[in-house]
Amino acid sequence: MTELETRVRALSCWTDPTDIAPLTGGITNxxxxxVDGGRKYVVRLGRDxxxxxxxxxxxxxxxxxxxxxxxSPGVVHAEPGAVVFDFVDGEALTEEALHDPATLAMATDLVARVHRDVTPRLRGPVLTFWVFxxxxxxxxxxxxxxxPHGPALDRLMAEAARLEEAVGPVRPVLGxxxxxxxxxxxxxxxxxxxDWEYGGFNSALFDLGGLASNAGLPPEAEDEMLARYLGHRPDRPFRHSYGAMRCASLLRETMWSxxxxxxxxxxxxxxxYTAGNLARFDAALAAWKDMS
Structure with a gap:
């Protein structure tokens, strides 16, 4: 029996767990x-x-x-170091999938529902996620x-300060x-x-910028995403603020790595992963500065 199987079996919520199989894709858990009691679940094992x-x-x-x-799937059980969710029999999206207009529209609508519908359902203390x-x-x-990235930090933090100023005032939502x-x-x-590890109050711009940058959306697809989310074409001040947050989302992913x-x-x-995201950040930053 593998260590993963041992840890999963040890959870207190099961009656007779079977068919334990690794689920690939996570890079923090x-x-x-x-399967237990005729139902399938996902187990996430991870510490603070x-x-x-x-x-x-x-x-x-x-x-x-x-x-x-x-x-999001239901939370079935939680104990220190583990969370159990209902299993969704589906496929994880890829960058290429989000380049399909219908798929991107569905994803944009889902993000809008998060900002609109999850916020009032929160209970108790919740963290704030301010990217800067x-x-x-x-x-x-x-x-x-x-x-070893120490020599680059002064430049990156100077750019972050400029981006934070450009974002301006925000209305927080659950992101x-x-x-x-x-x-x-x-x-x-x-x-x-x-995967709600980083969930918390933030500007909606961060999720929108993260969706666009992580999916590598071309400019026309990004424009359609913003128009669908807002219900109208964004004006220039919005694009300036949004563009700054889009850059910040790439900087955060770079520094996370x-x-x-x-x-x-x-x-x-x-x-x-660091090198790839740093290159994407520098390209996005240069494009944003050209637009400013």
């Missing part, structure tokens, strides 16, 4: 599917990760509100821990804050969002 602002009590609170709003605070904290962590394509699950009739390079024990090429 171990995940598995399991303070350097990334991941606190499991917050993830569970947000996931429960998202399930109540019908945008996150990046400042990452920079301090990287300096304190001798990251998912990690809209990688694989966190959208399509089951043929509906679309769901999973820089931190993970020196902290994560998972088998993943974080150095390559």
């Amino acid at each position: 171990l995940n598995a599917t399991v 990760i303070p350097e990334h602002g991941i606190l499991r009590w917050n993830e569970i609170a947000v996931a429960r509100a998202a399930a109540a709003a019908g945008v 605070h996150v990046c400042r904290d990452y920079a301090a962590f990287l300096r304190e821990n001798g990251s 998912h804050n990690d809209l990688l394509p694989a966190n959208f699950i399509r089951d043929g009739q509906a679309m769901w969002l999973v 820089m931190v993970s390079e020196i902290t994560s024990e998972l088998d993943f090429d974080y150095a390559a």
Whole structure:
């Protein structure tokens, strides 16, 4: 029996767990599917990760509100180090899938439902996810821990300060804050969002910018996404603020990977992920400056 199977079997919610199988794709957790009592579930095994602002009590609170709003699978059980969700028999999206106009429209509508419908269903304390605070904290962590990316931090933090000023005042909503394509699950009739580790109050612009940047949307598709979300074509001031947050979403993903390079024990090429995201950030920043 593998360590994963042992940990899953040890959870207190089962009657007779069978068919335990690893679920690939996560880069901060171990995940598995399991059958119990004729139903299939997803198990996420993971501790708090303070350097990334991941606190499991917050993830569970947000996931429960998202399930109540019908945008995420139900939370079946939670105990220290583990959360059990209903299994959704669907496929995780890819960047290419989100380039399909109908799929992108579904994803945009789902993000709008998160911002509109999850927020009033939250109970108890919930974290705030302000990307510029996150990046400042990452920079301090990287300096304190001798990251090889230290020489780049002064430039990145100077750019972050300019972007934060450009974003301007915001109206906070509950955000998912990690809209990688694989966190959208399509089951043929509906679309769901999973992985609420970074859920918290934020500007809606961050989710929109994250969706566009993580999916590598071309400009015309990005315009359609914004128009669908807003219900009208965005004006120039909105585009300026949105563009700054889009850049910030890429900077955060870059610095997340820089931190993970020196902290994560998972088998993943974080150095390559850092390099790829840094290149995307620099390209987006240059395009935003050209538009400003």
